Amino acid sequence: MLSVALRTLRTRWTTFTGAFVALSLGVALLTVTGLVLASSLDAPRRGPERFAAAPVVVKGADTLRVRTPAGVRTQKLARPRALTAGTVARLGRLGPVVVDRTFPVRVADGGPGDLVGHPWSVAAFAPYRLTAGRAPTAPDEVAISGDWARVGEAVRTDRGVLRVVGTVRSASSSGGAGSRGFEDAVFCTDARAAQLSPSVVQLVVAADPAVVRRAVRGVDGVQVLTGDARREADADPDRDAEAVTAMNALFGTAGGVSAFVSVFVVASTFAFAVAQRRREFGLLRTVGATPGQLRRMVVAEALGVGVLASAAGCLLGSYGAPLLAARVVEAGLAPGWFTVGAHTWPYQLAFWTGLSVALGGVVAASRRAGRTGPAEALREASVDSRTMTPGRLLAGAALLLTAAVTLCLALAGDPGDLLHRKSSTSRPMLLITAVALLAPLVVRPLTRLLAWLPARLPGAVGMLVRENAAAAVRRTAAVAAPVLVTVALTGSLLGATATLNGAKAAEARARTTADFVVTPRGGAAFDAATVARLREVPGATVSPTSAGAVYVLEDGGALVRSEARAAEPGPLAATVRLPLSAGKAGDLDDGSIIVNEEWQRHTVGQRVRVWLGDGAERTLRIAAVMTTGTGGNGVYVTPRNAPGADVDRVDVALADGADPDAVAAGLRAAVRDAGGQVRTESQWLRATRPHADRTTRLGFLLVLGIALLYTGVSLATTMVMATSDRVRDLAVLRLAGATRRQVLRLVGAEALTVVAVGASLGLAVAWLNLAGMWGALRLLSVRSAIELPWAAVGGAVAACAVLAVVSSVVPAALVLRRRAVDLAGVRE
Template identity: 75%
Template sequence: MLTVALHTLRSRWTTFTGSFVALSLGVALLTVTGLALASSSAAPDRAPERFAAAPVVVQGQDTLRVPTPVGDRTEKLARPRAVPAGTVAVLRRLGRVVEDRSFPVRVAGGPGERTEDWPGDLVGHPWSVAAFAPYEIAAGRAPRAAGEVVVSGGWAAPGERLRTDRGVVEVVGTVPDRGFENAVFYTDAQAARLSPVSLQLVVEADPSAVREAVRGDAGVRVLTGDDRRDADARPERDREALTAMNALFGTAGGVTAFVSVFVVASTFAFAVAQRRREFGLLRTAGATPGQVRRTVLAEGLAVGVLASAAGCALGSYGAPHLAAWVVDEGLAPAWFTIGDHTWPYHAAFWTGLLVALGGVVAASWRAGRTAPAQALREASMEARGMTRGRWLCGVALLLTALVTLTVALVDNPGELLHRKTYVSRPMLLISAAALLAPVVVRPLTRLLTWLPARLPGAAGMLVRENASAGARRTAAVAAPVLVTVALAGSLLGATATLNEAGATQVRARTAADFVVTAPDDTGFDAATVNRLRAVPGAAAVSPASPTAVYILEEDVALIGSEARAVADPAALAATTRLPLAAGKVTDLDDGSIIVNEEWERHSVGERVRVWLGDGTERTLRIAAVMPTGTGDNGVYVTSANAPGAPVDRVDVTVAAGSDADAVAEALRGAVGPAGGQVSDRVAWLASAHPETGTTTRAGLLLVLGIALLYTGISLVNTMVMATSDRTRDLAALRLAGATRWQVLRLTGAESLTVVAVGAVLGLVVAVLNLAGMWGALRLLSVHSTPDLPWTALAGVIGTCAVLAVIASVLPAALALRRRAVRLAGARE
């Protein structure tokens, strides 16, 4: 049987080449994503940056720690606390204490933007902390007066005057760029005026003495050695980047595994199904069912081993290119590279081999149990497309998809809005649609070709009959198109639908005529807020601050919720239409809170134990309850329950009879010194329209790019296999009098029909997925409509159509170069 298998591989190289390419590409993609996932599983040890030369750094409390029956639970505080003044006084007796301050700085002409001459993202510090990086003067001198600064890098030179949001300053010195920040150093006194609160400080003393001095202060941390890295700006950025990359590569790997298994199994099954005549001849020659099965399995094993090995080699070449892409796109830190890992190769190789064997098992079993005469009889016509196993699997997957969707809608509709859910859920429906495709291919093909079949000439009728008669072949060729269209419609449609739902919420919630936003995280000071309140013609002025509230649910889970703090609930009610399920906005006071239905306890009047943004524990009464929405319906408290939170937004309504343009001009004058932005309602809604995040967008593009590349190649392979299998049909058409160009046009038309079948099935899957998401949004009180990405879908379908036509017409043209009589005698 092994000899027969090797001879078969050599004689039917066209069929097995398609299977080899499909499998090797799938293994390569699994290898690439596996290597990337393994390399992003842990960050390398990073040395301290800003405080590399500091002996000891002391930080105030930045973590909330709550004891529970199963251990302490922790969350990062939204408003970290400063080191207590008494502790600072004790530390000063141990040695020199330098208070660190960091605040954003913007330069006129380039706020928030990077250009060739301006680095952007400037951050201010007191000059005394520069020595701990260490920074050293490269040109000029240190700052001595309030209007003098030292900058890092070469974007400004000594003697230049800069207009900043902190006033006009003169550059008196520069320090070399250290690569981790664009710093502006002020005098210590000026930095203290610009940023009064210091959250961490450097102590030049013995570390053990410092630890002893802060022993009684809960939450205060003493950082030495590599732990000083935690005092750098956003020390968690590497961990966040790794978490995002793990999610990105995990999603890409999961979709890659699904698409590769799906397409490879379909390709192998189709390749085996083409060979019914061979199986019939083998059975007639005396081969036993077991020998036929072993022959097919040996062929699958040979192709699987070679293709899996080739895929691993190809993946090792492609993985560094993927790493370079994610770094260039800003999705990964600059240090990210592909590490030396072996398990991704094993996982990809054995997965590919198992898929290859799994793809031929069912077909080989069916071929082996068929009687010789029956096999020869079936060789002249296509076997029934639906076996009992296919029926059972297809119906089971369809029911599983529908039942899980129903359960989610009833039990937790918000789950359907999560990225992991809307990425994974389409796979159930795609698998079910592919398995059940032969059932609908014939009626769908007849429907799509109804009009062409009634046009003059026989071409339309032949297209209809050929495509509908070969239902199994049509379903196999349409499978790659189904996968690509369904994934593109489901994934891009899900993000577009969520964005539109978020925009709908913002529109429904915004009642203000003008929205004033702060230029940076420092927010508006009290003087600016008072000037805004005093603007003539403003009926209601509602300043709000970002904060957070933490709650312990079920005594074991510490959960943080984003919150907004408002100074005047009545002004909030006038400028914002909060969606309420119960209660009133005006009932909010310093002893109450507005929550949403996601909270474990969400009945008006109930009292809940919470921790505020700075870690202060409070018990508050629930004044009102909001529906869940898309997850953006957070929590509202009063400003008294958000100590230290800066005002970042002020909503303003215009009094009846007042001139809106005059109010807008007065608002701009009021925020002028602070650099705020005044937007009318239309402009604010346009700027606040939700957009897909960079990581999510890149992840979707990566997933869809992999799917399109893989299914495109699979589509070409399957079309070549299907066309090469129809040489007799082409010969019959030529002998019946059809010209060469008529046969080629007919072949291209059949390919377009098959692509249309796959596109329709894929659209049905995408619509069903988005319908589930639409139902979830309706249950969450968000009344928006699903959004199908028609432009992207048209591009995907058009690409599939071009590939299908080329992959079918070109082999047919090559085959037609032989004489029709020779084609008629060609092996099927």
């Protein structure tokens, strides 16, 4: 039977082209994913940037360490502790000390964002070198990196009008004076930096590291950094690791989806091919072939396709991985140093996975081939029978039941788990597989329903479309399967993001009662003088809040971080409507905390042991409890329990009888020098409406691109296979009097009907997935609606429709160029 299988591959190459292309693409993506993962595992650690030339860096405590029965638990502090004056003086006796200070700088009138200020004395440790001009010597003079201003230019900022007297370039920047390097820095005099940032968090000391360590021994949490450890003094030392983790998640999801869709395409292609070849299998049984031989022949065909496709995919992946790595670096999704290394195990994994997918996709098809009887060689009926086998029915029902049970368990146990991207990506696959397996049960009634109105229009086309699509259940299900996958994934993935973002927007809308919201530009903070000016605006009740963190021990040994907002209780109650399930916001004071239901202890009146953002330990009383919501409610404390936290948002409520326009003008005047923005409630809600982050958007585009590509391959090949199998049907229509144009219109209408069946099933799957998320949101006390991405779904359906029509009409047009009597096998 092996020789028969090889001849079948050669003569029926169009049947296996779709599976070959889809499988090779899937293996290629698995190869790329494996190479990216392997390269990220042995990626070099980024060296120090700001202090690459510093001898020793001493940094205050930035890590909270808590002893528990299960060992020491650690978390990064939201506010690193400053070095005490005594510690600084002690280090000063060891050698020259240069204090590092960092503060944000915002340029007015739409200047560049994320500028970072430093004292000039630390510029030498990057090292930064002057490329033009000179060093700053006066309080209003600065030297800058980047090309956003020229030497001699006066720039208006929240720190006053600054004169640019020099430009610098860092050693890590490869370009000229305009190269950015790792930050956009603004250097002022040391005296001015001390005024703007008086606390000392870290410093550079020129002394022997061992002597420095002895000098700070016993000072809690102080770090002495040398060598590569100096990178811990950079602004964001973990950004490379976070970028690599996000990149791995992106390609891991893409690889999983490609494997899933590959199985779908291969399985549906082989299933349809077996259904088409039942007369061929019947003839083989008639001449003595056993069921086992037929099964082995089908498996051998899949083995041949799998070996060739997997090898081609590995080759394609070896070329594609470096190109893709360069693109993700350019897009900012990976660190600049990231490249794909030489690894062998990704090729092994991708090859054998692809081969397993090919063989696994034909298991059911081979069993169906083995069940073909000799009488099938004489059967000419066009109506499919026994399309739903007991095994397929059992597997589909089991998967559907599994999807329902796991959903119910998640809703009953942890509804918040359904809101995570991992769940919204993996759960649709289970339901898609279940619906695809059970599709033959609903194809015929759904087809009749969709074609009910066209069948009643004048002419026979509508009736023929309905009857042909309903009779050929296997063909309809095979074509509808890739459409189902594409529409279901598009609706589920994009719809989950849209529904969750809509829920977050609804939360923000429900809890914001302020008339105005004042925020700084560039994500920085307001200083005390600006807040004082805001408080002086007549007719305004001002509620300044700041971001921080609170840490708590849960489950006996887990140190959990919760995002915190610090606010004064009275103004907070006037400008915010907290989603409370117990207690009152007005009861918040310096000895209490407002928590949410995610906390292990969340009963009003209970006392909890917490650590504040700077690591200070407190025991606070629970004043009120908020609902869990979408997971962003965090906790609330008073400003006294958020030491060092800067005001980054000011909610403003109008006093009785106050003129909104006058208050708005007063608020704008108060924040003009600080570069703040004054928005009404509706303007602020629109500006801050949640959107998918860039990495998520690119990940979804990649996943959906894979699904649409596979859909195109599967649709094209399946429609070509179906058309070639209907040559005599088309000839009979021509002999019955139908024109060539009428036959082609019938073929196109049938393709559109089948796409409509797949789209309907895909929409049903997407709606069921989003309904589970909606139920989870309701249990988490969030009132929101299901948001289906109609534009994206419509685009996916339109693309599928175009592919299906073209892939069916073009082969039919080529076939109809011959005479009808020749096609029908009738001799003149």
